[in-house]
Amino acid sequence: xxxxxxxxxxxxxxxxxxxxxxxxxxxxxxxxxxxxxxxxxxxxxxxxxxxxxxxxxxxxxxxxxxxxxxxxxxxxxxxxxxxxxxxxxxxxxxxxxxxxxxxxxxxxxxxxxxxxxxxxxxxxxxxxxxxxxxxxx
Numbered sequence: 001x002x003x004x005x006x007x008x009x010x011x012x013x014x015x016x017x018x019x020x021x022x023x024x025x026x027x028x029x030x031x032x033x034x035x036x037x038x039x040x041x042x043x044x045x046x047x048x049x050x051x052x053x054x055x056x057x058x059x060x061x062x063x064x065x066x067x068x069x070x071x072x073x074x075x076x077x078x079x080x081x082x083x084x085x086x087x088x089x090x091x092x093x094x095x096x097x098x099x100x101x102x103x104x105x106x107x108x109x110x111x112x113x114x115x116x117x118x119x120x121x122x123x124x125x126x127x128x129x130x131x132x133x134x135x136x137x
Contacts, residue, residue, distance in 0.1 A: 022094055022100060022102070024101070024102045024103075024104060024120045025046065025102070025104070025125065026104050026109065026124075026125040027103070027105035027125070027126045027128065028109055028113055028128070029105065029110060029127070030110060030129060031107040032107075033129065035105040035107055036056040039104075039105035040057060043103055046101055046103070048100045048101055049099060049102075050093065050094050050102050052102075052104075057105065058105060058107075059086070059090055059093075059102070061106075062089055062093060068081075068085070068086075069108070080115065081112060083118075083119035087120060
C-alpha cells in the first residue's frame with residue numbers, strides 16, 4: 001500500500017476517534033474570581049484540550065453564540081439557555097480544532113449548573129468561589 005494512502009487512512013481514523021471521544025471540562029466560578037487564569041492553567045496541563053480563544057477564553061463569546069446569550073443572563077431568574085444548541089456549537093469548535101477536550105469557564109454558567117451537567121454529562125467539573133488573589137502563593 002502506498003505511504004500516502006496509509007497516511008490518509010490514519011488521518012481519517014484519527015478524525016473518527018476524535019469525534020467519538022469529545023469531552024467537556026467545566027469551571028464553575030462567579031465573575032471576577034480568576035476563571036481566565038485558572039482555565040489557561042488547566043489547558044496547559046490537560047493534553048489535547050481546547051480553550052476557546054474568544055473574549056476571556058469563554059465559550060459564551062464564540063461568534064455563533066455572541067448574539068444568542070443575552071447580556072442579562074445574570075439578572076433574569078427565568079432565563080434558561082438551550083444547552084443542546086450550545087453543545088452543538090462547542091462540539092463544532094472542538095472538531096475544527098482537532099482537539100478532544102473543551103474547557104469552559106464562562107462565569108454565568110454557575111447559574112445553570114444542573115442544566116449543564118444534564119446536557120453535557122461532563123466527567124470533570126470544578127468549583128471555585130474564592131478570590132483569585134488567594135491562589136497566589
